[in-house]
Amino acid sequence: MDRFSRDDRSAVMARVGSEDSAPELAVRRELHRRGLRYSLHRKDLPGKPDVVFRNAQTVLFIHGCFWHLHSCKRGRLPKSNRRFWRKKLEANRERDARQIRLLRGAGWKVIVIWTCRVSTKLGLTRACDRVEAVVRQRRRLPVANGHSISATAMTNASSDYRGPNHCGAEERSC
């Protein structure tokens, strides 16, 4: 017997197919195109952040909605084996929160990008505007190639993204 119901399995497959590839790569490509340079998955930092801007002391997590229990429809618990999934996914969420606390405690700016938010070109642009604004501000670098950063992006950079289920605890900007 298959361990997963069809719903569960498609959620797992969605993870395999997307979280570590398409959305993360799209974000990285766009940031690189804007002239930002970074390192990846640094093991010496809590949570092995997906993207690290060391000079700006800023890290980026690109979170898959299912595995990190986002408040969107992709972050819902599967209908079957609910207890199993609740325990597992809530543990993931608590671990995320712990790692973010550690990073912030050490002076890092932490930005979480949910994969559902970057699934459109517009969403990707907005998310990258926000990251770029934070990184340039923290590095105090001039804006490159006449590419302007809107005031909205700057505002969103510090106030956007409440935590999963809008509890506000996990992604609060520092």
Ligand SMILES: [Zn+2]
């Ligand atoms: Zn989501």
